[in-house]
Amino acid sequence: MxxxxxxxxxxxxxxxxxxxxxxxxLTQAYIDSFDAARDLNVxxxxxxxxxIEQAKASDERRSKGDTAGTMDGIPxxxxxxxxxxxxxTTAASHILDGFKPTYESTVSGNLKAAGAVMVxxxxxxxxxxxxxxxxxxxGPTKNPWRGSNNLDLVPGGSSGGSAxxxxxxxxxxxxxxxxxxxxxxxxxxCGIVGMKPTYGRCSRWGVIAFASSLDQPGTFTRxxxxxxxxxxxxxxxxxxxxxxxxxxxPDFTAALSGDxxxxxxxxxxxxxxxSMPEAIEKLWQQGIDWVKDxxxxxxxxxxxxxxxxxxxxxxIAPAEASSNLARYDGVRFGLRVPGESLDEMYENTRGEGFGxxxxxxxxxxxxxxxAGYYDAYYLKAQQVRKLIAEEFNxxxxxxxxxxxxxxxSAAFAIGEKMDDPIAMYLNDVFTVPSSLxxxxxxxxxxxxxxxxxxxxxxxxxxxxxxxTVLRVAGVVESQGxxxxxxxxxxxxxx
Amino acid sequence: MSYLVKGETGxxxxxxxxxxxxxxxxxxxxxxxxxxxxxxxxxxxxxxVDSAMPGMLPVINKKCIEQAVRTGLGLKAQINxxxxxxxxxxxxxxxxxxxxxxxxxxxxxxxxTVILDLPDGETREVGIExxxxxxxxxxxxxxxxxxxxxxxxxxxxxxxxxxxSKPDMRSPEDAGAYVRKLRSIVRYLGTCDGNMDEGSMRADxxxxxxxVGSDELRTRTETKNVNSVRFMMQTxxxxxxxxxxxxxxxxEVVQETRLFDSVKCETRSMRSKEFAHDYRYxxxxxxxxxxxxxxxxxxxxxSLPELPxxxxxxFMNDFGLSAYDAGVLVVEKETAGYFEALAKGRDAKxxxxxxxxxxxxxxxxxxxxxxxxxxxxxxxxxxxxLIADNTISGxxxxxxxxxxxxxxxxxxxxxxxxxxxxxxxxxxxEGIIDQIxxxxxxxxxxxxxxxxxxxxxxxxxxMKASGGKANPQAVNEILKKKLS
Numbered sequence: 016m017x018x019x020x021x022x023x024x025x026x027x028x029x030x031x032x033x034x035x036x037x038x039x040x041l042t043q044a045y046i047d048s049f050d051a052a053r054d055l056n057v058x059x060x061x062x063x064x065x066x067i068e069q070a071k072a073s074d075e076r077r078s079k080g081d082t083a084g085t086m087d088g089i090p091x092x093x094x095x096x097x098x099x100x101x102x103x104t105t106a107a108s109h110i111l112d113g114f115k116p117t118y119e120s121t122v123s124g125n126l127k128a129a130g131a132v133m134v135x136x137x138x139x140x141x142x143x144x145x146x147x148x149x150x151x152x153x154g155p156t157k158n159p160w161r162g163s164n165n166l167d168l169v170p171g172g173s174s175g176g177s178a179x180x181x182x183x184x185x186x187x188x189x190x191x192x193x194x195x196x197x198x199x200x201x202x203x204x205c206g207i208v209g210m211k212p213t214y215g216r217c218s219r220w221g222v223i224a225f226a227s228s229l230d231q232p233g234t235f236t237r238x239x240x241x242x243x244x245x246x247x248x249x250x251x252x253x254x255x256x257x258x259x260x261x262x263x264x265p266d267f268t269a270a271l272s273g274d275x276x277x278x279x280x281x282x283x284x285x286x287x288x289x290s291m292p293e294a295i296e297k298l299w300q301q302g303i304d305w306v307k308d309x310x311x312x313x314x315x316x317x318x319x320x321x322x323x324x325x326x327x328x329x330x331i332a333p334a335e336a337s338s339n340l341a342r343y344d345g346v347r348f349g350l351r352v353p354g355e356s357l358d359e360m361y362e363n364t365r366g367e368g369f370g371x372x373x374x375x376x377x378x379x380x381x382x383x384x385x386a387g388y389y390d391a392y393y394l395k396a397q398q399v400r401k402l403i404a405e406e407f408n409x410x411x412x413x414x415x416x417x418x419x420x421x422x423x424s425a426a427f428a429i430g431e432k433m434d435d436p437i438a439m440y441l442n443d444v445f446t447v448p449s450s451l452x453x454x455x456x457x458x459x460x461x462x463x464x465x466x467x468x469x470x471x472x473x474x475x476x477x478x479x480x481x482x483t484v485l486r487v488a489g490v491v492e493s494q495g496x497x498x499x500x501x502x503x504x505x506x507x508x509x
Numbered sequence: 510m511s512y513l514v515k516g517e518t519g520x521x522x523x524x525x526x527x528x529x530x531x532x533x534x535x536x537x538x539x540x541x542x543x544x545x546x547x548x549x550x551x552x553x554x555x556x557x558v559d560s561a562m563p564g565m566l567p568v569i570n571k572k573c574i575e576q577a578v579r580t581g582l583g584l585k586a587q588i589n590x591x592x593x594x595x596x597x598x599x600x601x602x603x604x605x606x607x608x609x610x611x612x613x614x615x616x617x618x619x620x621x622t623v624i625l626d627l628p629d630g631e632t633r634e635v636g637i638e639x640x641x642x643x644x645x646x647x648x649x650x651x652x653x654x655x656x657x658x659x660x661x662x663x664x665x666x667x668x669x670x671x672x673x674s675k676p677d678m679r680s681p682e683d684a685g686a687y688v689r690k691l692r693s694i695v696r697y698l699g700t701c702d703g704n705m706d707e708g709s710m711r712a713d714x715x716x717x718x719x720x721v722g723s724d725e726l727r728t729r730t731e732t733k734n735v736n737s738v739r740f741m742m743q744t745x746x747x748x749x750x751x752x753x754x755x756x757x758x759x760x761e762v763v764q765e766t767r768l769f770d771s772v773k774c775e776t777r778s779m780r781s782k783e784f785a786h787d788y789r790y791x792x793x794x795x796x797x798x799x800x801x802x803x804x805x806x807x808x809x810x811x812s813l814p815e816l817p818x819x820x821x822x823x824f825m826n827d828f829g830l831s832a833y834d835a836g837v838l839v840v841e842k843e844t845a846g847y848f849e850a851l852a853k854g855r856d857a858k859x860x861x862x863x864x865x866x867x868x869x870x871x872x873x874x875x876x877x878x879x880x881x882x883x884x885x886x887x888x889x890x891x892x893x894x895l896i897a898d899n900t901i902s903g904x905x906x907x908x909x910x911x912x913x914x915x916x917x918x919x920x921x922x923x924x925x926x927x928x929x930x931x932x933x934x935x936x937x938x939e940g941i942i943d944q945i946x947x948x949x950x951x952x953x954x955x956x957x958x959x960x961x962x963x964x965x966x967x968x969x970x971x972m973k974a975s976g977g978k979a980n981p982q983a984v985n986e987i988l989k990k991k992l993s
Contacts, residue, residue: 098564111563118557120564221564228794256566257796335794338596341607342561346660357602357658384598384789393791 019044020184024241027187028085031077038077038088042070042132045090048185049135055157055503057180058135059095060103066090069132076130086248087130092180092189095136096143097123097232098221102133106223107141107151110368111349120221121253122190122232129248134186137176141370142340143197143225146442148175149429150372158205158426159183159503163466168426171201171442174235178205181235183503188245189235194226195328196422196446198233199458203421203471206460206501208488209235210242213479214453215260217246218253224339226332227258229450239459239489243267246481262479270482271489276310280487281414285321286445288423294464295420302418302461302472305494306487316410316417320403324448327403329440330383330396331451336373337380343368375436404452411477416487419445421458421471449475457488460497469499512680513721516753520721523749524729525678526638527741528713529691531670531701532645533576539644539668540567540610547707551650551661559666561605566795569594573668574799576700577617577642579809580670583698583816584637586621588806592641594796598789603647603660611671613790616641617799623674623694624818625686630832635687636675645669664708670701676715676726681742688712688738693817693840711736714769716748718756727752732767732776744769747776820845828857837865843879850886855893863889867907871914883917884910892920905929905977932979935987938971941979942987945970956992964988 019041022030030036046063073088082088098104098116105111119127127133140150147169149155156175158168159182170179174191178201181189191198193211202209210233217232224230234245247267253259282303287296307313345351345364352363369377383392410417423444432438449456455478458471472491476484513520538545541558558565581588595613618640625633647665649658672691678684692710695701703710717729730752732744752762767776815823817839824835824845838861839845847868852860868889872882892909895901901909901924912923924930932938945967946953956963971984 098562104563106563114563116562116564118562219564220566223563224795226794255568257568258794334791338598338608338789338791341598341600342563342605344600344602344607346602347560347605348562358600361600381789384791386787386789389789389791 020048022187023238024086024089024187024236024244025238027089028244031088038070038073038132039067041088042066042090042134045134045186048183052183052185052503055159055179055183056154057137057156057176057183057185058092059105059107059138059151059153059176061135062102062133065102066132066134073130073132083128083130084248085244086126088132089130089188090132090134090186091126091245092135092137092177092186093123093133094139094174094177094189094191096139096192096223097190098223099123099133099136102136104136104223105153106143107139107153108343108368108370108373109152109350110343110364114349116221118221121218121255122222122249124221125249125251126190131248135180137174137180137189139176140173141373142223142336143173143192143194143230144336144372144376145172146196146200146439147427147429147432148172148201149433150370152370155429157429159501160204160206160426160468161502162426162428162468166428168468169204169429169431171204171422171426173197173201174209175201177235178202178207178209181205181207181237182501187236188241190232190249191235192222192225192230192232193446193450194229194231194332195450196443198235199446199456199471199473200422200442202235202458203460203469204426206469206497206499207235207237208239208242208457208459208492209233209471210246210457210481210484211450211455212246212250212481213260213455215258216250216455216479216481218251218256218259220253220255226335227339228335229328229332239457239485239492240268240271242457242488243271243485260479265482267481267485270485272486273489273493274310275306275487275490278311278416278483278487279314279414280306280311281314281316281410281417283316283318283321283410283417283419285318286419288444291420291423292425292464294425295423295470298462298470298472299418299420302491302495305491306418309490309494311487314414316414318406318410318448320399320406321448323399324403324451325440325444327396327399328443328447328451329379330392331400333376333380334383334393335380337377337384340369340373340377372436400451403448407449407452407454415476415483417475418487418491419473419475421445421473425464425466425468425470445473454478455481455484457484459488459491459495461491461495462497463499467499469497512682514718514749514753516757518720518757521718521749521753522721523679523745524676524717524719524726525680525684525745526676526715526729527674527678527684527687528715529672529674529688530711530713531580531672531691531695531703532709533573533642533668533670534700534702535570535572535576535668537570537572538666539570539573539642541666543666545667549663551659551663553663555662555665559605559662561607567610567793569796569799570668573642574617574801575809576668577640577670578801578806579698579813580672580695580700581618581621581640582806582810582813583694583700584618584621584623584640584672586637586640587619589615589617589619590803590806591615591798591800592617593798594642594793595790596793599786601646601649602658603649603662603665605647605662605665609644609646610793610796611643612641615798623687623690625683625690626821626832626836627682627686630836632832633683635677635683638673638675640670640672643669643671676717681745684714684745685738685742688741689840690817697814697816697842705737708736712741714741714744714748716745716752717762718749718752728762728764730762730765730767730776732769733779735769740769740771743774744776747774751776814842824848828852828861830857830861834861834865841879847879847882847886851890851893855890855897859893863893867910883915884913888913888918888920895920895924899931899933899980900924901929901931902977902979902981904972904981905931908977929978932975933983935983938975938979938983938987939991941971941974942967942984942991945974946991953992964992967992
């Protein structure tokens with residue numbers, strides 16, 4: 016049998032059901048792997064004691080024959096943007112120093128209720144603002160994959176800690192949040208599967224807000240099937256979130272029929288950008304061939320507004336963030352840096368509490384919403400956003416899903432692009448358009464570039480049609496047969 | 510007669526608009542399940558949403574939507590079946606979210622009308638610009654500690670209706686009548702309790718002035734959070750005078766926010782640096798637009814009570830009351846109900862008089878509302894019946910009424926126990942009068958000498974001698990006969 020840390024969620028669930036091993040043994044195996052991986056800086060908070068307690072409870076349920084479902088006893092990690100009851104929750108920001116919520120986010124709560132075992136809270140870009148997990152107050156996370164020149168690479172972001180944790184086999188699955196690509200891009204950089212479901216599919220209640228109209232919780236797993244299993248547990252209508260979709264969940268695992276015959280897969284020509292490395296071009300063509308071989312029909316489509324997506328995103332997201340982050344004022348929780356007056360206390364607290372990237376976005380957003388600029392920036396951006404969504408809808412009248420690269424590059428070195436925010440923002444060029452439209456998207460590892468770094472393919476679907484997205488992803492996964500392991504694992508660490 | 514400010518250069522007209530903040534009657538807050546009970550321990554009615562903990566999201570309280578629509582219908586206003594919540598961004602310690610959820614571009618209620626009942630019985634229309642829903646902020650307590658400010662979030666997130674008038678008022682009296690009428694309407698509707706001393710209703714007062722005859726709109730000032738009708742009227746008087754003086758001394762009026770100082774009876778500028786906000790309004794992405802059907806509106810409409818204007822009209826038509834009396838009686842639903850019960854099967858004008866003159870005096874003196882009146886409408890009715898069937902005189906009735914107010918007694922019993930039944934036996938009255946005539950020959954002389962006014966003195970003496978029980982009409986007739 017494979018090592019416990021090499022299993023998939025589906026395998027582990029079978030193993031637990033067959034009593035091949037206990038949840039405690041499984042959990043212990045993952046906790047034991049933490050020491051060797053500490054250099055990756057995956058976790059902001061490790062929760063081994065809690066995990067062991069939860070694993071024991073899971074075993075006890077199982078011994079009585081009343082397990083809570085497939086996820087019962089499965090070790091997972093939560094992005095440290097999900098509020099977890101009694102466990103430090105930081106959003107990777109100094110400003111949330113010491114903040115232990117008295118409540119559990121709906122998504123992490125759903126997993127908890129289903130018996131999943133939380134092993135830790137993963138690192139991220141501060142307040143999920145970034146594409147490299149380098150803006151964290153707790154330092155950058157390293158990608159378990161190393162380049163041929165042996166540089167430390169970023170895991171992508173903002174959910175880089177979760178992506179790295181799954182890739183480095185420190186847990187079986189992890190939650191993330193995706194605002195403009197924060198799940199799909201790190202999944203691509205770390206060679207695992209990452210899915211952002213349709214906006215409204217997973218509740219945002221208890222998730223620290225970055226940009227409310229875009230934020231959406233999702234999954235990191237090693238296989239598409241695991242994604243289906245985990246999403247099934249996390250998602251669903253939540254009356255506590257007014258933007259949560261009041262729909263019954265389909266059976267995501269049942270959607271993985273492997274049969275995409277007759278499906279129409281759109282290839283958007285605007286995603287073929289000038290600066291894209293040849294390896295990605297090649298891989299994309301390979302992906303097209305895979306789905307064609309599996310019986311899908313390839314349709315060339317055009318999404319001419321794609322080029323406006325990044326500018327629109329970088330107005331709307333900071334605008335919402337500038338307002339969402341107003342509550343971090345030193346009055347009720349987290350960091351307070353005293354001052355002579357209330358205003359001075361605000362200035363001191365927020366000045367010290369927020370990092371540069373967060374401050375930059377608060378300033379951009381405040382500017383975009385200011386009197387005299389609102390119409391030219393925020394209002395215009397909302398109008399274009401609507402057009403982008405309509406454009407997707409039109410294309411989806413003729414196709415069932417879109418196939419694109421996930422990111423315009425493989426993982427880059429820590430420190431790179433740090434002094435050039437625009438270059439950093441370009442990371443999300445393929446993920447942002449569908450985020451603006453609220454559509455479901457997944458990144459599936461599909462191959463390696465010239466430096467032996469993983470690259471992902473993205474499948475985008477219609478709103479609330481995660482089933483088709485998963486079905487196509489399953490085919491890309493099996494056709495691509497991606498088996499490469501990150502250098503961190505290949506290097507003999509266990 | 511219009512209200513004008515006399516300046517050195519001539520008369521000035523005052524232009525007034527009010528933004529009234531009315532707390533919605535609902536068990537829980539606008540976006541959370543926390544209680545809205547007034548007077549609870551500080552920070553005891555606070556949910557995770559009200560304290561803006563990370564990751565918390567607002568969920569609209571449907572009851573508040575209903576109440577806003579209900580109020581809109583009561584103001585004969587346009588109901589907008591689609592409206593949007595916006596964020597109004599500013600930092601303050603008692604505003605935990607760092608923004609107030611309000612409605613900016615698309616309010617739930619549009620234009621409507623309020624009819625003012627003026628003291629002379631005339632009416633005057635004031636336009637409603639809009640009504641929107643918004644969250645209240647918490648309270649900063651600066652007097653609990655020498656160095657620190659304490660925060661009470663009990664009010665944080667409580668639903669308010671901001672009712673914005675058009676600049677249609679021209680005098681402090683107009684403004685007073687407007688707020689009183691608005692209060693009356695929302696109390697009838699059950700959408701706001703109108704308790705100004707608990708802060709359930711307060712107003713921002715917008716004032717500008719212009720020379721009589723001009724139709725320009727000059728710069729206005731906004732005096733914030735004035736919490737009584739009297740203070741609103743004082744604010745207007747002070748501001749109008751101040752602005753006229755500013756213009757006449759060659760100065761300008763600055764568009765600014767001011768505060769009313771109720772001790773000094775004056776308004777003061779709030780420092781502009783602190784309050785020159787750019788609120789950066791934008792639609793709240795945590796909330797979907799509010800949308801509802803015409804049926805929802807119709808259902809609420811069907812459940813509306815008879816409102817003061819309609820009731821007043823009916824009282825005038827059915828009971829023959831004057832506009833003034835009808836207007837006074839309908840201000841409070843309970844008063845109108847009391848009056849209607851009293852007037853049933855009785856002379857309505859007499860009933861109205863008793864309520865407005867005698868009952869109100871008793872209630873005011875005791876400082877109680879009509880629902881706690883010591884004199885029930887049933888007992889007052891019995892008293893009126895005793896007058897109507899000549900059992901007691903009107904004068905005796907006043908004494909009985911006082912007794913009723915004091916002892917919460919039944920008038921029939923009081924009259925019986927105290928033997929106050931009117932003397933209608935002419936023989937007995939004749940005896941009393943004969944005696945008075947016999948004892949006062951001088952006055953008899955005066956009367957016979959042509960001083961007819963002295964007749965009144967004789968009536969008074971006769972009444973006094975009978976202990977007020979003699980029927981005044983009989984006294985008059987017998988006196989006339991005896992003296993002639």
